[in-house]
Amino acid sequence: MRLIIAGGGTGGHLFPGIAVADEFLARSPENEVLFVGTERGIEARLLPKLGYKLALISASGMKGMGTVKKIMSAGRLLYGYSQSRKILKEFRPDFVLGVGGYASAPIVLAARGMGIRRFIHEQNALPGLTNKVLGRFVDGVFISMPESESFFPKESTQMTGNPIRKEILWGFQERVRSVGDTFSILVFGGSAGAQRVNSALLEALPHLAGVKGKLRITHQTGEKDAARVRAGYQAQGVQAQVLSFIDDMSAAYGAADLVICRAGATTIAEITACGKGCIFIPFPYAADDHQRRNAESLVHKNAGVMILEEDLTGERLAEKILELMEHPALLADMEKNARALAQLDAAQAIVAAMVTGSRD
Numbered sequence: 001m002r003l004i005i006a007g008g009g010t011g012g013h014l015f016p017g018i019a020v021a022d023e024f025l026a027r028s029p030e031n032e033v034l035f036v037g038t039e040r041g042i043e044a045r046l047l048p049k050l051g052y053k054l055a056l057i058s059a060s061g062m063k064g065m066g067t068v069k070k071i072m073s074a075g076r077l078l079y080g081y082s083q084s085r086k087i088l089k090e091f092r093p094d095f096v097l098g099v100g101g102y103a104s105a106p107i108v109l110a111a112r113g114m115g116i117r118r119f120i121h122e123q124n125a126l127p128g129l130t131n132k133v134l135g136r137f138v139d140g141v142f143i144s145m146p147e148s149e150s151f152f153p154k155e156s157t158q159m160t161g162n163p164i165r166k167e168i169l170w171g172f173q174e175r176v177r178s179v180g181d182t183f184s185i186l187v188f189g190g191s192a193g194a195q196r197v198n199s200a201l202l203e204a205l206p207h208l209a210g211v212k213g214k215l216r217i218t219h220q221t222g223e224k225d226a227a228r229v230r231a232g233y234q235a236q237g238v239q240a241q242v243l244s245f246i247d248d249m250s251a252a253y254g255a256a257d258l259v260i261c262r263a264g265a266t267t268i269a270e271i272t273a274c275g276k277g278c279i280f281i282p283f284p285y286a287a288d289d290h291q292r293r294n295a296e297s298l299v300h301k302n303a304g305v306m307i308l309e310e311d312l313t314g315e316r317l318a319e320k321i322l323e324l325m326e327h328p329a330l331l332a333d334m335e336k337n338a339r340a341l342a343q344l345d346a347a348q349a350i351v352a353a354m355v356t357g358s359r360d
């Protein structure tokens, strides 16, 4: 069988797609997967390294744009639609899965026009514009959080969870925690890094001076901020491994006693799968403030704590870190509650539903 996985742009859309692709290929040596995305998305950088084929189409978003840009964007989507028809004719997939991001729209709609079975997966508590529209034109909608159910047709929507890459699932079983008197913190700001989170950490360091010898920090900054953040740690004499992107998230989660991060949906799914205590700092400008909703789904179950950006100061962040460092029982509770929310079989459920054509 052949499957097209369309969409991406950011890691939060792409990585669940990769988890589904791995599961689909594991089912039969005859199965084939083709990804479809844009040259600007993270897919163009990552998929070739992983050995996946990627076809590029033209697409861009429209939300929040002026009239001229909207017209240009509509033109790109139309062109993307005709490119998608060509890809579908050549690859002849049995089904198409849109994983969100604007690149999924042209191909899912072209699949509809050609009578090819098509599905979408929504990672967030509040769906993005692309998926809200596509939900009406697909055979099945897979959701990750119950909060998004009401945005899609009831009869074709299935709660599966958010697929997690196998290396992260396996890493969870092999995780290594800090030994002795050290405390490991993993800081990352979603797939692109987050300048505001980076600054907050640097601002927190003076308030953590009393424990700085115990801290082992791994900090992902995003491409543009690595040098500044590295210099910030050095200036304050705090040991930290500063990276622009972390390729091996499994090891990074495994080693962490505490995670400090944004609240992208795929991050949230991984935190639950790995059972990590977490301080979430939602990105306040994500569409419809969906990161806050994502974080709340854990915070309301005492499976994480949240600091909103409007309340974020170095001092506040340091206070939370110290509280969790000094009260391991609080952290252990959070870990247990996070793990209870994990849905570890999302990739299997999605592939099973697509292959059998039935909701299971």
Ligand SMILES: CC(=O)N[C@H]1[C@@H](OP(=O)(O)OP(=O)(O)OC[C@H]2O[C@@H](n3ccc(=O)[nH]c3=O)[C@H](O)[C@@H]2O)O[C@H](CO)[C@@H](O)[C@@H]1O
Pocket: 010, 011, 012, 013, 015, 100, 123, 124, 188, 189, 190, 191, 192, 220, 244, 245, 246, 247, 249, 262, 263, 264, 265, 266, 267, 268, 270, 283, 286, 287, 290, 291, 294
């Ligand atoms: C600003 C914005 O709108 N971001 C959205 C985007 O976030 P973003 O792309 O940041 O996605 P998530 O936070 O959900 O996931 C990040 C993914 O990147 C991986 N990772 C991250 C850092 C790193 O160095 N290495 C690495 O591999 C993580 O393990 C995870 O798999 O898509 C998510 C899923 O639709 C949304 O919930 C987010 O709101």
